[in-house]
Amino acid sequence: MSTTITRHPEADTLMSYAAGSLPEPLAAAMAAHAAMCRHCCSELRDMELIGATLLAEAAAHDTQDGKVAAIPTPPPPPPVAPARSEPLPAAAETAAGLPEPLARRCCLTLDSIPWKRLLPGVWHHHLPLSPGVRGDLRLVRIAPGRKLPTHGHGASELTLVLDGAFADEVGVYGRGDIQDIDYRTEHQPVADRKLGCICLIACDRSLRFKGWLGLLLRLFGPRRRSDGRGRAQAATS
């Protein structure tokens, strides 16, 4: 299935992830994509070589009092890890369809997500972030043909397709594809007409929620005319 993935993150996103400096919500989306994408796994391994090289060259810091630090005594060897009792699933995914890192950390399967309806045809489920972390990480489910309102708002944003597909001006995004939105881009994706779309949306600013709600409210609010046009486009795409 990894051969069908055609949309990858930008190099700077991959690089920050390898460096360990990508904000937590974006790192979660990257981990989920990497679990599905062999190409990005191999890119990440090369990028980690950059970290390894720089760490090996990093200035050594002596301990505060200038003495050589005590070398800890290594503990007795841990028991030999038993061989994995069952083989890992083929593509590092659970059978339930969520990428392994998400399934493991959030204890969810695609079928067990406790969706909350946001508006007709749009459901979401927040995933927790560490205390004090800015940003937003959530699963979003969009009904077939429904617009997926997305906005830049000056933040970095990653959208990973977990099921179904969506299309926008750039092209079609299927399962495993990730959209690495430029922080200045604005666009209007539409969920697949038959399958709909379940995706993971990560953003490094919480501001985005306003934009999200704002857009949704616009879609279903007073500006009916623009909503109608959007739906007509969706239906014909």
Place this chain on the structure above:
Amino acid sequence: MFAASIDQPMARWSPGGARTRMSELLSRIARERSDDAFRRLFEEFAPRIRGYMMRQGADGATAEELAQETLLTVWNKAGLYSAGKGTSTTWIFRIARNLRIDRLRKEVAWQELSEEHAETVASEEPAPDEALSRRQREVRVRAALDGLPPDQREVVVLAFIDGLSQNEIAKRLSLPLGTVKSRVRLAYQKVRDALRDLS
């Protein structure tokens, strides 16, 4: 050779030889649980990891603690390290990086520690000369990094060693975010180009 060099003062980091030596030390830790190999790995890496943690804002005591924990993790999980899959320094970098995210940034480290993951994604067995190829890649990456223009190298170091996000780098250098992104991409393109014929 280990017995002969054991009493020598700690040598300065010397790229080629030291890297090979590190892989051997790690293999000895994995295979023989060698205390001596652990001590030597510790002498080589603890001061650098301490420095790495301090760049992210750790005080001396915390940095020392995290350096010890990194290397004890190396000891405890040495079995996960496979010389054919990655270089020893990459393995140590990953452990230190994830600890830094977990303890200093107090965030979830989503990055994979081992390459179990990649293995399940890869469909074929690693080629027998993979270890050699890894080492070649390391040499090429080092050369590419040495050849980067200072402004590109700076953003790479700030991301990898100082642990700054792109927004934090932009703020630190008073640059637009777009400039930081394009410098990072240019830097990576050069690393990519340096590795092109090895893949």
